[in-house]
Amino acid sequence: MSLKREVTISPTTRIEGHGKVTIRLDEEGNVSDAQFFATEIRGFDYFLRGMDAERLPFIISRICGVCSTAHVLASVKTIENICRTEITETATKLRELLSMGQIITNHSLVFFFLTLPDFWFSTTEDASRRNMFQIIREKPEVGRKAMTLRNFGVRILDVIGKREVHILSAIPGGIISPLKERERTALLQRAGDACAVAREALATGKELFEKNWEEFRKAGDHKTSYMAMTEDDALEFYDGQIRIINSEGEKLSQFASQEYMEHVEEKSAGWTYAKFAYLKNSESSDGIVQVGPTARMNINKKTATEFADEELKEFKTKFGRIAHATLLFDYARLIDLMYACEKAKELLEDETIMRADTRVKITPKGGRGVGVVEAPRGTLAHEYTLTEDGRLESMKLIIPTQVNNAAINLNVKEAAKKFIQKGEIKPGLLNRVEMVIRAYDPCIKCATRQANSELTVEVENSRGDVVKTFT
Amino acid sequence: MKVSIVSLTCCAGCVSSLLNAGEALLDVLSDDFEIVYSPTFIDLKEVPNVDLAIVEGGVRTEEDEKLIKEVRAKSRIIVALGMCATHGGITSLGNVLSLKKILEKEHSLILEANKLPELKDLMYPICNFVDVDYYVPGCPPMPLLMIHTLKSIATGKPPVRHQSVVCTECHRKIVPAKLDKLYGIYEKEADHELCLVSQGFVCLGSLTRDGCGAPCPRADFTCFGCRGPPDSLLYRSRDMYALLVKVISARTGIGEEKVKEELYRNPFIFHTFIFSRFERFKARERVI
Numbered sequence: 187m188s189l190k191r192e193v194t195i196s197p198t199t200r201i202e203g204h205g206k207v208t209i210r211l212d213e214e215g216n217v218s219d220a221q222f223f224a225t226e227i228r229g230f231d232y233f234l235r236g237m238d239a240e241r242l243p244f245i246i247s248r249i250c251g252v253c254s255t256a257h258v259l260a261s262v263k264t265i266e267n268i269c270r271t272e273i274t275e276t277a278t279k280l281r282e283l284l285s286m287g288q289i290i291t292n293h294s295l296v297f298f299f300l301t302l303p304d305f306w307f308s309t310t311e312d313a314s315r316r317n318m319f320q321i322i323r324e325k326p327e328v329g330r331k332a333m334t335l336r337n338f339g340v341r342i343l344d345v346i347g348k349r350e351v352h353i354l355s356a357i358p359g360g361i362i363s364p365l366k367e368r369e370r371t372a373l374l375q376r377a378g379d380a381c382a383v384a385r386e387a388l389a390t391g392k393e394l395f396e397k398n399w400e401e402f403r404k405a406g407d408h409k410t411s412y413m414a415m416t417e418d419d420a421l422e423f424y425d426g427q428i429r430i431i432n433s434e435g436e437k438l439s440q441f442a443s444q445e446y447m448e449h450v451e452e453k454s455a456g457w458t459y460a461k462f463a464y465l466k467n468s469e470s471s472d473g474i475v476q477v478g479p480t481a482r483m484n485i486n487k488k489t490a491t492e493f494a495d496e497e498l499k500e501f502k503t504k505f506g507r508i509a510h511a512t513l514l515f516d517y518a519r520l521i522d523l524m525y526a527c528e529k530a531k532e533l534l535e536d537e538t539i540m541r542a543d544t545r546v547k548i549t550p551k552g553g554r555g556v557g558v559v560e561a562p563r564g565t566l567a568h569e570y571t572l573t574e575d576g577r578l579e580s581m582k583l584i585i586p587t588q589v590n591n592a593a594i595n596l597n598v599k600e601a602a603k604k605f606i607q608k609g610e611i612k613p614g615l616l617n618r619v620e621m622v623i624r625a626y627d628p629c630i631k632c633a634t635r636q637a638n639s640e641l642t643v644e645v646e647n648s649r650g651d652v653v654k655t656f657t
Numbered sequence: 658m659k660v661s662i663v664s665l666t667c668c669a670g671c672v673s674s675l676l677n678a679g680e681a682l683l684d685v686l687s688d689d690f691e692i693v694y695s696p697t698f699i700d701l702k703e704v705p706n707v708d709l710a711i712v713e714g715g716v717r718t719e720e721d722e723k724l725i726k727e728v729r730a731k732s733r734i735i736v737a738l739g740m741c742a743t744h745g746g747i748t749s750l751g752n753v754l755s756l757k758k759i760l761e762k763e764h765s766l767i768l769e770a771n772k773l774p775e776l777k778d779l780m781y782p783i784c785n786f787v788d789v790d791y792y793v794p795g796c797p798p799m800p801l802l803m804i805h806t807l808k809s810i811a812t813g814k815p816p817v818r819h820q821s822v823v824c825t826e827c828h829r830k831i832v833p834a835k836l837d838k839l840y841g842i843y844e845k846e847a848d849h850e851l852c853l854v855s856q857g858f859v860c861l862g863s864l865t866r867d868g869c870g871a872p873c874p875r876a877d878f879t880c881f882g883c884r885g886p887p888d889s890l891l892y893r894s895r896d897m898y899a900l901l902v903k904v905i906s907a908r909t910g911i912g913e914e915k916v917k918e919e920l921y922r923n924p925f926i927f928h929t930f931i932f933s934r935f936e937r938f939k940a941r942e943r944v945i
Contacts, residue, residue, distance in 0.1 A: 199700045202669050204720075228666060228717065228780075233750040238923050240841045244881070245929065248747040251670020251797060295676065299698055313700040319692050322683065329686075333679040340677045348876035350677045351670045351797050355876060357843050362877055548843055617700065 189215030189609035195616055198222075198623055200300045200317070202252050203630025207619060209602045215609025220599035222591075222623055224460035224630045231581055239265055239550065239576045240358070246568075247352045249583075250629055252295070254352045255288035255343060256561030259424065260568040263557030265358040267444060268572055271548050276541040277360035278425070283533045284347055284356060285423045285559065289526035290339030290380070292562035293519050296627050297387060298332035301516050304621050305394035313617070331383045335527075338373075338380035342530060345369045359548035365540050377531035381493075384527040388497060388520045395517055404604050406597035406622050407511040409433040410474045411465060412481035413450075413589070415443070415560040419487040421494070421525055423560040429485050430465065430475065435508040438465075443558035446567045450475075450584055460630060463588040474592045477564025478626065479518035484508050489521075491528035497521045512597045515625040522562075550576040561586055563627055587628045597622050658708035658811055661694035663728050665721040666748060666780070667714030671739035671797040672697060675711075678800035685804060689811035706731045709810060715741040715933070716781045717748060720774030729787035734810060736791045738803065742783050743794040743944075744885050745933025749780040750925065752932050782933055791816060792944045796883035796930055799869050806945050816945050819868030820888040823880050826871040827862055831855060835910040839919045847877040854908040859920070861927055863904045864890060864897050868945070883930055888941055897927060 190213050196206035205224050212218040230249055237245065243261040247254040259281060266273065273281075299318040307316050322329035340350050346365060347353025355362045395402070410433055417426035429440040430449065441449065454461045464473030483502070489495045498521055505514060533539055552574035558567045564586030571579040601622045605611075662672060675682060692698070694705050704724070710732035716722050729735060740746035783789060793806055809816040824831075831852040840857040847853060853860040853874055860879035862871065866887045873880050890897050902920065906913045920926060 197696045197702065199696045199702065200698060202697065228748045229751040233753060237925050240843050241925065245747065248668050248796065251668040251673045254670065317699045319686065319698065322686065329683050333683060337679045348878065349872050351674045354873060354878045359843055545846065
C-alpha cells in the first residue's frame with residue numbers, strides 16, 4: 187500500500203497572520219517536501235502610489251499592527267534620507283526609546299502569549315489547553331507579570347508615540363513634541379519592575395529551555411548566513427551599519443544602511459502570497475540569510491547594557507560563537523527583551539532626553555531614499571521614490587519575514603523529516619513543526635502587504651527545478 | 658461566556674490594542690470571558706460554537722468569506738472590531754484599482770497550484786456578508802473602548818454609544834482665522850490651544866465619530882478619521898465632503914472654491930479608512 191499523501195496544518199496557530207503548512211509524503215511515507223504558505227494578501231505597494239509623503243509614515247504603519255512602530259521609524263528615516271535631513275540628538279534618543287518600546291511590547295507578546303505554552307506544557311498536552319489563557323487560569327501571577335512587562339513598552343509608545351498602536355509622534359524631521367518631566371518620571375517608575383520581570387522571564391525561559399534542549403535541538407538547525415544591524419560590534423536597533431556574516435561567522439560585508447538594496451533582492455514564488463528575499467549573488471552561494479534575534483546574537487559581540495551583555499556572553503559560551511539551532515530564536519529573543527528594558531531605563535534616566543529641540547524643519551524633495559531599522563523580527567528596510575511635488579512614485583519594502591522565508595521553509599522540511607517517518611505522525615509532533623515556524627515569529631501581515639507584478643515569478647516542478655519563469 | 662477571536666485580512670493591530678488593555682483585560686478574562694478559539698493564541702483549528710465572536714479584519718479572499726459565514730453560524734453575537742471589519746479599513750484603498758487584475762500573472766499561477774485562497778474583486782467589510790451585532794470602529798479602537806463594550810455585552814447591558822464627533826472630545830478652542838493657505842502636518846508647528854483647522858491643518862475631527870478621546874489632536878496631530886463617520890454622516894458620504902469644505906472655510910477664512918482646490922490635491926484625505934462598499938450597513942444603533 188502506498189503511503190503517498192499530503193499532510194496539511196491549517197491554519198498555523200500562535201503566529202501573526204494567516205498561514206498553512208503542507209507536507210508531502212512519498213511512497214514509503216517519508217517526507218518528500220514541506221512548504222509554509224501565506225494565505226492572505228493586501229497590496230500596500232500599489233494603492234499607496236500617489237499619496238503625499240507626509241501621510242506615508244502613519245498609513246504605512248497599518249501594514250502591521252504588531253510591529254507598527256518599526257515601520258513608522260523606517261518610513262520617517264526613508265523620507266529624511268530623501269530630503270537629506272539630519273534630526274537632532276534629542277529626537278534620536280526619543281526614537282531609540284520608541285524602538286525599545288516596540289521590542290518590549292512585541293517580544294513580551296511573543297514570549298508569553300505565543301511560545302511560552304510550548305515550553306510550559308508537556309508535548310503530549312491537549313492542544314486546547316496549550317495556550318497562555320490556560321497558564322493565566324492556572325497561575326494568574328504569570329499573567330500579571332506578562333502585563334507588567336508588556337505595559338512598560340505600551341506606556342512608552344503611548345506617552346512618546348502618542349498612540350499605543352500605530353504611533354503618531356515620529357514625523358519626518360524628528361519627534362512632534364518634547365517629553366515632559368512628569369511623563370518621564372511616570373515611565374521611570376515602571377522601568378524597574380519591567381527589568382525585574384524581564385530577568386525573571388529570562389531565568390524561566392533558560393530553565394525550560396535547558397530542560398528540553400536535547401529534544402529542541404532536533405527541530406532544525408539549517409546553517410545559513412546572518413544579517414543584523416550593529417554599532418561597533420554592539421547590539422543596535424535604531425541606527426547603525428548592516429553586517430552580513432556567513433555560517434562560519436566570517437564577515438561577508440558591512441555597509442551603511444542606505445546601501446541595503448544593493449545587497450538584498452526580492453523574489454516571489456507562485457505558491458505563496460509571501461515573497462522571499464535573498465542576498466545578491468556576490469554575497470554567498472545560495473543567498474539564504476537569516477535575520478532576527480539569533481542573527482543579532484551571532485553578529486554582535488556585546489550589548490551596551492550590563493545584564494543583557496552577561497547573557498549574550500553566556501549564550502555564546504553555551505552555543506558557540508555562531509548559533510544555528512532554530513529554536514534558539516526563542517532564547518535570543520529574551521536577551522533582546524532584557525536589553526530593551528535596560529536600555530529604555532538608561533535612556534529615561536538621562537535628563538537631556540527632555541530637551542525641547544525635537545524637530546527640525548524639513549524641505550520636501552523628490553528622489554529615491556532608503557531607511558533601515560532593526561525591527562523585532564530582524565532588519566527592516568523601506569525604499570521610496572518620491573516625485574518632485576512630494577508624492578509616492580514607487581516603493582519597495584524588504585521585511586524580515588521575507589528574508590527568513592527561505593530558511594523557514596528549509597527548517598520546516600527538516601523538522602517534518604525528523605518527526606514524521608514511514609507515514610506515522612504522532613499528534614504532538616505537528617506542533618513541533620509549528621514550533622519551528624513560531625520560533626521565527628514570522629509576521630505574515632508584513633510579508634503579504636504587497637503585490638508587485640514587476641517581479642520575476644519562478645515555477646518549480648516537484649524536483650525543485652525551475653520549469654518556467656514569468657516576468 | 659465562551660468567546661472566539663477571529664482574524665480576517667488585517668494588520669492584527671486591533672487584537673494588539675486589546676492586549677494593551679493589560680490588567681483590565683485580565684479582569685475581563687477572569688470574570689466574564691473564556692476565550693476558546695483564536696488562531697493567534699490558541700491551537701484549536703476548528704471554529705467552535707460560542708456566545709461571542711470578536712472579529713478583526715475584513716473580507717479580501719474567498720477564504721475570509723467562508724470563515725466569516727461559518728463564524729456567524731456558530732456565534733450568538735458578533736462584534737466587528739476595528740475599521741477593516743466595520744468599514745473595509747486601509748486595505749480597501751486597494752479598491753481604487755483592481756488588485757486582482759494586477760495580480761493576474763501571479764494569480765493565475767496561484768490558481769493553477771490551487772493552494773491559495775482566491776482574491777475577491779474588492780476588500781469588503783464583514784457586514785456585506787453577515788449580520789453584525791456591534792460595530793466598534795477605530796484603527797485600532799482604544800483599549801478601554803473595547804473593554805467597556807465587551808464588558809457591557811458580557812453583562813447583558815447595551816454598550817455605551819458614541820454618536821457625536823471628535824471635536825466634542827478635543828480641548829482646542831475654535832477661533833475663526835484669516836489664513837491664505839492650508840498647511841501639511843509637518844509644514845509648521847501647531848499651537849497647542851487653538852483648533853487645528855483654525856491653524857490651516859486639514860483635521861477630520863468634525864467628520865469623525867468620537868469615543869477615542871481625541872488622542873491625535875491632543876498630540877498636535879490632525880485627526881485622520883480612523884473612527885469613521887458619526888451617526889449623522891453614516892449614510893451620506895457626499896455630505897461629508899461638502900461639510901469639510903464648509904468647516905475649513907469658516908474656520909480659516911479661505912474661500913470655499915480655494916479650499917476645494919487644495920483638498921483635491923490629495924484624494925486620500927478622507928476616505929483613508931472607508932473606501933469600501935457597504936451593503937447591509939444599516940444598523941446605526943449598533944455602532945459603538
